[in-house]
Amino acid sequence: MKTAFDERIGTALADSRLQAALEHxxxxxxxxxxxxxxxLPNWEELRTQAHAIKRHxxxxxxxxxxxxxxxxxxxxxxxxxxxxAAQACSYVVELARARGVxxxxxxxxxxxxxxxxxxxxxxxGIEAVETDLGEYIIQLAGxxxxxxxxxxxxxxxxxxxxxxxxxxxxxxxxDVAKLTATxxxxxxxxxxxxxxxxxxxxxxxxxxxxxxxxxxxxxxxxSSSAPKIHVAVxxxxxxxxxxxxxxxxxxxxxxxxxxxxLGSYVSILSGARRPGExxxxxxxHLVLLDNGRTRMLADPVAQPExxxxxxxxxxxxxxxAQPExxxTLRRETLYCIRCGACLNVCPVYRKIGGHAYxxxxxxxIGAILTPQMLGFAIEPKLxxxxxxxxxxxxxxxxxIPIPEMLLLLRSLETESMPGGRWLERTGxxxxxxxxxxxxxxxxxxxxxxxxxxxxxxxxxxxxxWRKTRELPVFPEESFRDWxxxxxxxxxxxxxxxxx
Amino acid sequence: xxxxxVVDQFFPQVGIATVEVLERCGLExxxxxxxxxxxxxxxxxxxxxxxxRVARGWLQAFHDSEAIVAPSGSCVSFVRQQFPELFxxxxxxxxxxxxxxxxxxxxTEFLVSVLGREDVGAVYEGAVGYHESCHLLxxxxxxxxxxxxxxxVRGLELRELDLAQECCGFGGTFSVKFPELSAAMxxxxxxxxxxxxxxxxxxxxxxxxxxxxxxxRRLNLPLRxxxxxxxxxxxxxxxxxxxxx
Numbered sequence: 120m121k122t123a124f125d126e127r128i129g130t131a132l133a134d135s136r137l138q139a140a141l142e143h144x145x146x147x148x149x150x151x152x153x154x155x156x157x158x159l160p161n162w163e164e165l166r167t168q169a170h171a172i173k174r175h176x177x178x179x180x181x182x183x184x185x186x187x188x189x190x191x192x193x194x195x196x197x198x199x200x201x202x203x204a205a206q207a208c209s210y211v212v213e214l215a216r217a218r219g220v221x222x223x224x225x226x227x228x229x230x231x232x233x234x235x236x237x238x239x240x241x242x243x244g245i246e247a248v249e250t251d252l253g254e255y256i257i258q259l260a261g262x263x264x265x266x267x268x269x270x271x272x273x274x275x276x277x278x279x280x281x282x283x284x285x286x287x288x289x290x291x292x293x294d295v296a297k298l299t300a301t302x303x304x305x306x307x308x309x310x311x312x313x314x315x316x317x318x319x320x321x322x323x324x325x326x327x328x329x330x331x332x333x334x335x336x337x338x339x340x341x342s343s344s345a346p347k348i349h350v351a352v353x354x355x356x357x358x359x360x361x362x363x364x365x366x367x368x369x370x371x372x373x374x375x376x377x378x379x380x381l382g383s384y385v386s387i388l389s390g391a392r393r394p395g396e397x398x399x400x401x402x403x404h405l406v407l408l409d410n411g412r413t414r415m416l417a418d419p420v421a422q423p424e425x426x427x428x429x430x431x432x433x434x435x436x437x438x439x440a441q442p443e444x445x446x447t448l449r450r451e452t453l454y455c456i457r458c459g460a461c462l463n464v465c466p467v468y469r470k471i472g473g474h475a476y477x478x479x480x481x482x483x484i485g486a487i488l489t490p491q492m493l494g495f496a497i498e499p500k501l502x503x504x505x506x507x508x509x510x511x512x513x514x515x516x517x518x519i520p521i522p523e524m525l526l527l528l529r530s531l532e533t534e535s536m537p538g539g540r541w542l543e544r545t546g547x548x549x550x551x552x553x554x555x556x557x558x559x560x561x562x563x564x565x566x567x568x569x570x571x572x573x574x575x576x577x578x579x580x581x582x583x584w585r586k587t588r589e590l591p592v593f594p595e596e597s598f599r600d601w602x603x604x605x606x607x608x609x610x611x612x613x614x615x616x617x618x
Numbered sequence: 619x620x621x622x623x624v625v626d627q628f629f630p631q632v633g634i635a636t637v638e639v640l641e642r643c644g645l646e647x648x649x650x651x652x653x654x655x656x657x658x659x660x661x662x663x664x665x666x667x668x669x670x671r672v673a674r675g676w677l678q679a680f681h682d683s684e685a686i687v688a689p690s691g692s693c694v695s696f697v698r699q700q701f702p703e704l705f706x707x708x709x710x711x712x713x714x715x716x717x718x719x720x721x722x723x724x725x726t727e728f729l730v731s732v733l734g735r736e737d738v739g740a741v742y743e744g745a746v747g748y749h750e751s752c753h754l755l756x757x758x759x760x761x762x763x764x765x766x767x768x769x770x771v772r773g774l775e776l777r778e779l780d781l782a783q784e785c786c787g788f789g790g791t792f793s794v795k796f797p798e799l800s801a802a803m804x805x806x807x808x809x810x811x812x813x814x815x816x817x818x819x820x821x822x823x824x825x826x827x828x829x830x831x832x833x834x835r836r837l838n839l840p841l842r843x844x845x846x847x848x849x850x851x852x853x854x855x856x857x858x859x860x861x862x863x
Contacts, residue, residue: 125796132802466785470802504796506789506803507662509756526662533664547660551668554654555675564627583794587801588832591628598626598633602649 127475141469144272148463151378170518172364173454183325183358190328194390196403203410208239215245220314226339227251228319232479248309250338259286265473268376268459316342320353326361329389333382349400356453371516375458411492415449454517461511483511487524495532502528620688623655624824635851636689652679658696663791670704686722689847691754694724730763737770740852745775747816750783751823781810788829804833818842
């Protein structure tokens with residue numbers, strides 16, 4: 120049965136321009152990333168440290184969030200706790216209305232994509248303009264980003280030229296400098312006219328009440344400093360305890376994302392303009408977003424620390440204190456710093472692109488985030504759309520065990536649908552039973568050799584296999600039958616020969 | 619010997635080659651007949667209880683083995699790394715899984731890292747590309763050993779693939795749940811082998827090779843897919859074309 124997901128995968132595979140773009144992106148970023156990681160003598164140590172900091176923070180999340188809130192308030196900022204997307208959006212919309220804001224400039228931010236803030240603002244009659252070039256292109260095209268770091272990776276130069284011609288009236292040109300200059304000219308006017316700047320944050324530092332933003336275009340710094348009001352929408356997992364911890368993450372983030380040592384701009388913002396300061400916004404609002412994150416935090420499945428592989432372990436009821444030395448697997452999803460490296464290295468993402476995924480988060484991290492935040496129903500096949508190659512786990516700067524998590528989600532998805540896929544379930548039950556009876560296994564394997572291959576391949580998994588590949592040639596004799604003959608050789612029969 | 623179910627049923631010649639190589643190294647080999655499958659297919663598809671039942675059978679079959687050697691990185695990594703998790707709440711079985719896991723080896727790892735043999739006296743004429751299967755590479759971290767063995771095969775010219783470490787797209791039930799996507803990944807690998815000028819593609823896992831060979835045949839590509847045991851047994855040089863043949 121073909122689902123919408125299968126359709127989107129098919130469309131992506133047939134799109135040669137997309138295939139070329141994804142291959143180019145992956146090659147460029149992964150080469151740069153591998154070089155950048157190799158240039159640091161202590162890369163693996165940094166990853167281990169980053170994992171430990173994230174783990175400590177997530178295990179003590181409420182402490183650090185309350186500290187962050189207190190510090191932001193001390194510096195004159197406002198903190199709003201948003202339980203879900205609707206609350207976060209309506210806070211921003213109401214704030215804009217109350218201050219008479221007609222135009223807001225936005226920096227690229229996955230979390231505002233997640234809550235679809237632009238739609239909420241538009242519905243309220245407030246213009247929201249994306250100021251990251253890639254994100255601006257996507258907004259003009261009315262699409263969603265297809266990559267966490269490079270939102271318009273699926274767009275070719277020609278498509279951007281067409282778009283700028285149609286939407287901005289620019290005479291058709293594929294000259295990148297001209298296209299960029301046009302966007303810059305349009306956006307500059309928006310920056311100067313905007314009453315509100317909306318950003319996300321890469322990190323929020325609890326001890327100082329600061330937010331940290333890394334970028335390459337300067338548009339985030341502009342968005343957060345020129346307008347009178349700065350609103351930062353930040354997922355609660357973005358908090359880190361201390362400024363000193365930032366040193367670890369700054370070394371990992373840009374290197375993992377693009378292979379740069381650091382983004383061109385790193386802004387550490389600690390509240391609005393204070394008396395005597397010449398510039399900066401007059402108001403700072405921090406929206407701390409839950410939107411399903413605490414559900415992951417209340418993960419009932421824990422496993423002992425130090426497992427070679429770390430999927431389901433001891434099942435604890437939700438809310439019980441974790442025993443010493445236990446970490447929760449699903450919580451580790453919250454360690455993500457959105458660098459996008461797992462997308463670049465993923466052989467599945469590189470074939471299907473971001474738009475094939477059911478939600479804004481794509482690639483391996485999307486495959487584990489989406490079912491945990493939205494449930495399995497949005498796309499039950501998503502956790503299965505992985506060959507479990509493990510490249511994402513190796514590249515992740517905070518060492519999230521993504522393949523183990525996919526395996527766990529597969530078993531949870533299977534359990535969550537007791538009536539679903541009954542054929543597959545029955546098949547596996549029968550298979551498991553037969554595998555426990557070596558005599559039956561032997562008998563079955565002998566019998567199978569008499570069934571014509573065409574008959575076997577008429578339906579089911581073999582038919583799916585044959586859609587794109589030939590079946591192996593079924594040999595006349597299994598290894599075990601060969602072995603049995605060899606063990607009891609008739610007189611004179613040599614051992615070790617092919618039968 | 620732990621002759622995985624795929625090898626047992628579809629590629630007995632790979633099991634036979636494994637026997638030949640191990641015996642040439644002076645070992646006495648046994649095939650405990652109680653073995654069937656390790657349970658990985660069920661586990662990876664989300665059926666943990668079924669996987670556990672099958673894995674329990676594996677533990678019983680190999681209870682008395684001194685060293686367990688398999689011509690597969692994937693099955694070995696499942697036994698070593700996932701068994702402890704499958705039996706986490708059953709102390710006796712957990713203990714047994716750890717005990718047996720510690721003496722379970724992938725074939726090339728066993729030859730090179732345990733026996734210290736990098737040359738098993740094999741002969742193979744031709745340009746050979748080596749595909750690094752994912753679980754072998756990223757779960758067991760075995761990459762040097764197969765290459766060391768291949769370099770010592772007389773007549774064999776090792777051609778490095780630019781995408782040697784990329785997944786081939788097999789992925790167990792992934793290959794039948796997403797047949798087109800799985801094949802598109804195989805095509806990248808096959809193109810990489812062609813770029814390297816490899817006439818034969820070698821790997822340590824028959825499941826990857828079954829997939830790559832099936833795709834190569836569908837596309838009528840002149841590429842042989844062979845398990846490393848077949849190269850090391852030295853029986854493949856003149857023998858029939860395909861991995862499945």
